[in-house]
Amino acid sequence: MNKKAVALFGAAIATVLALAACGTNPNGGSSAGSTDTNSTINVGSLYEPQNLDDTAGGGQGVTEALNGNVYESLFKLNDDGSVSNLLATGYQVSSDGLTYTINLRKDVKFHSGKALTSADVKYSIDKVLAPDSQSARKSSFTAVKDIATPDDNTVVVTLASRSISFVYNLSYVWIFNDEAKNLTTTEDGTGPYQVGTWKRGSTLSLKRFAGYWGTSATNAQVVFHYFTDATALNNALLTNAVDVVTSEQSPDALSQFTNNKNYKVNNGHSTTKLLLAFNDRVAPFNNTLVRKAVTSAIDDKKLLQSIWGNYGSLIGSMVPPTDPWYEDLTKVNPYDVNLAKQELAQAGYPNGFTFTLDTPNYDPHPAAATFIKAELAKVGITVNINIITADQWYTKVYQNHDFVATMQEHVNDRDVVWYGDPSFYWGYNNPQVTQWVKQAEQSATAADQTALLKKVNEQIAKDAASDWLYLYPQIVVASTNLTGYPLNGLNSQFYVYDIKKS
Amino acid sequence: MSASVSVPVRAPARRRRSVTLTVGCVLAGLIVALAIVSLFWLPYPPSDVSGGRLAGPGGGHLLGTDKLGRDLFTQLMIGSRIALAVGSGAVALGGILGVAAGLAAGFATRWLDDAIAAALDILIAFPVLLVAMLLVAARGASLASAIVAIGLGSSAVVARLTRVLVKRILSQDFVTAARTSGTSWPRIVLEHVLPNVWPTLVVNLALQLGVAVLAEASLSYLGLGAPPPNESWGRMLQEAQATVLTAPLGAIAPGVLLILLVIGVNLIADGLRDVADPTRRRSR
Numbered sequence: 001m002n003k004k005a006v007a008l009f010g011a012a013i014a015t016v017l018a019l020a021a022c023g024t025n026p027n028g029g030s031s032a033g034s035t036d037t038n039s040t041i042n043v044g045s046l047y048e049p050q051n052l053d054d055t056a057g058g059g060q061g062v063t064e065a066l067n068g069n070v071y072e073s074l075f076k077l078n079d080d081g082s083v084s085n086l087l088a089t090g091y092q093v094s095s096d097g098l099t100y101t102i103n104l105r106k107d108v109k110f111h112s113g114k115a116l117t118s119a120d121v122k123y124s125i126d127k128v129l130a131p132d133s134q135s136a137r138k139s140s141f142t143a144v145k146d147i148a149t150p151d152d153n154t155v156v157v158t159l160a161s162r163s164i165s166f167v168y169n170l171s172y173v174w175i176f177n178d179e180a181k182n183l184t185t186t187e188d189g190t191g192p193y194q195v196g197t198w199k200r201g202s203t204l205s206l207k208r209f210a211g212y213w214g215t216s217a218t219n220a221q222v223v224f225h226y227f228t229d230a231t232a233l234n235n236a237l238l239t240n241a242v243d244v245v246t247s248e249q250s251p252d253a254l255s256q257f258t259n260n261k262n263y264k265v266n267n268g269h270s271t272t273k274l275l276l277a278f279n280d281r282v283a284p285f286n287n288t289l290v291r292k293a294v295t296s297a298i299d300d301k302k303l304l305q306s307i308w309g310n311y312g313s314l315i316g317s318m319v320p321p322t323d324p325w326y327e328d329l330t331k332v333n334p335y336d337v338n339l340a341k342q343e344l345a346q347a348g349y350p351n352g353f354t355f356t357l358d359t360p361n362y363d364p365h366p367a368a369a370t371f372i373k374a375e376l377a378k379v380g381i382t383v384n385i386n387i388i389t390a391d392q393w394y395t396k397v398y399q400n401h402d403f404v405a406t407m408q409e410h411v412n413d414r415d416v417v418w419y420g421d422p423s424f425y426w427g428y429n430n431p432q433v434t435q436w437v438k439q440a441e442q443s444a445t446a447a448d449q450t451a452l453l454k455k456v457n458e459q460i461a462k463d464a465a466s467d468w469l470y471l472y473p474q475i476v477v478a479s480t481n482l483t484g485y486p487l488n489g490l491n492s493q494f495y496v497y498d499i500k501k502s
Numbered sequence: 503m504s505a506s507v508s509v510p511v512r513a514p515a516r517r518r519r520s521v522t523l524t525v526g527c528v529l530a531g532l533i534v535a536l537a538i539v540s541l542f543w544l545p546y547p548p549s550d551v552s553g554g555r556l557a558g559p560g561g562g563h564l565l566g567t568d569k570l571g572r573d574l575f576t577q578l579m580i581g582s583r584i585a586l587a588v589g590s591g592a593v594a595l596g597g598i599l600g601v602a603a604g605l606a607a608g609f610a611t612r613w614l615d616d617a618i619a620a621a622l623d624i625l626i627a628f629p630v631l632l633v634a635m636l637l638v639a640a641r642g643a644s645l646a647s648a649i650v651a652i653g654l655g656s657s658a659v660v661a662r663l664t665r666v667l668v669k670r671i672l673s674q675d676f677v678t679a680a681r682t683s684g685t686s687w688p689r690i691v692l693e694h695v696l697p698n699v700w701p702t703l704v705v706n707l708a709l710q711l712g713v714a715v716l717a718e719a720s721l722s723y724l725g726l727g728a729p730p731p732n733e734s735w736g737r738m739l740q741e742a743q744a745t746v747l748t749a750p751l752g753a754i755a756p757g758v759l760l761i762l763l764v765i766g767v768n769l770i771a772d773g774l775r776d777v778a779d780p781t782r783r784r785s786r
Contacts, residue, residue, distance in 0.1 A: 230744065231743065231744075231746075250744040250745075252556075252569075252744050252745040252747060252748045252749075253744065253747065255747065255748055256747065302551070302571075305555055306551075306555055306569050306570045306571065307569070309555070359730075361643075361725045363744075366725075366729075366730045367569070367570060367730070367741065369730060370549070370570060370730045370731045371551060371570050373549060373731055374549035374550065374551045374570075374572075374731075375551070377549060385729060385730055385731065386642065386729075387642070387643050387725065387729045387730070388642075
């Protein structure tokens, strides 16, 4: 055997041994002692920000690290899904529901020392609405007609049509200092932390802000450590390099922590749903019966168990339990192979058909697609799996609608409203649903909104608009000497100011 | 006339039995046998997901199951087919292109030879992974893309070797004799050049096969090779990475087979070299 090959196998064997060694468990953190307010909390994450500005494509990572920690909004989305005042002390709505008068706190200072005024709020909302804004929430504010600042502590927003989610949507709008520059690499927010240093590809540190208007953070510093590999991240937790992991992505690594008194595994609620999204515009999926048949032919329970072990849940629709209009709709299109065959025969496909499934190349999509292919083969449907990159998905599927069926994870809460938009990538077009979604947004009370969105949810489930395979779990693993960390991580936010280390 | 010219490498043509060759043939033969059997018989259908999640060995599954409940041994058998198909496909492509380019360079005028040599240097400097990514971007991930990418990579290596060998043979007296006696160029290639470069090339192609098998596994590991549900060993390793602590066999089994095949092929190459060049063998 030549020397090169020997070296190669040596390296391979060394890798295997190193991997095996990673499985051994070093001593965990001690849990003795009282809370230390000058502690440094080390947070492990897989999601490094692209930049520090959430309206400039900062990504999931910037929300996780900075939302609520460095930047604050007028209102706060709590970990349980409720909304409360933050930089606003309250608001009044006109009787027609079109004018919101929002009062601001008077004692708030930016990290640069400047006091918060209504001009900053106007600037920040305009920043989300700007033509070059990449904010995920931009489309939620299409009803905004005018933003007035009658005095330093009052903002008056006029809407073109009622928007009952307006206050909730404001909880996603970070308030920037309107004079701040270079916001993609520096920050000027009002939160309990200032950004310390950001070593790209490695760490982002947050330092307690002495001039914070509210209750000070219970720790002096938080360092986000970024990993690209989940195994390396878990090893960092095992070796106490990090104290908490924001979101575990595989159930199999958890066995290292579940039976270890030094760690706590928390199983919270996520809002991330895995979808088998049909293109409802094109044959055969423009036929409701075909979509129902496919939905009934796939054993979602077994799929969830395959990917997530005993974690996660089935929802049977687009609405997770943390949304106010949640209902258990798993029985609408139950797993029933015989029913699926009947529906296929009724739809004119007694012998099944063949379709291409555009599958993103990252986990869990390829494995889930393989499972779906095996399940649908039982009712005579042949699936050709076409692996595509995230970029290809964006242009081919999302922009050009050039697909028959695809898979995608949808991370946001309250996103059932997309089924009211016939131009959305999946092309579900039910005028009644569109009408309900529109009415829900314009309804006068939350009860009306909830009632209407429940109807939407039931209707899309009846129509099998998509196949909602399962709801992801949100698994936060932390050292047992840590308390006060968020469990649900709605929309990937991760408030760190209450975390205590003993 | 040309028949009377002595052919140097054929002179010590006594075939020696080589231990490395035998061991290599046994190891690689195991994998080839697995692949051949898989064409006619598999323990379970390839897409059968009826097994439990990460079931251990036994209970109807020789090596257990993966997280989707598919039989591991079935996937390994299919994987052997993919490894051999892509490996030999890539080496065949690389061999044909490489020998053709090497012959052309060897016979070419000086400026054309320089141009081909420069092109080969560029191609060798170009990582196979990069070629594969470009191909996948252009035509999507498939076995064919993997074969073409790896084949192109190995063709440059084969071409450079062929070029040097051809030049050496062409400078030999027996070729000059053949040329002065009026033998045509095609006949010189077929009767003098190829028989003399062939033994060295075969050894090199065998080594390339090992490299190609590893390259296929790497590409599939990165999601650039065989798309699912094709179970390439590289893809199996990637999928088993997350479950290596709970079900280590899922990572160990394809890893071991991959190592066996590559060691086998490399031993065959070593054995062939010993047979082809006994002086080298004695000097060891």
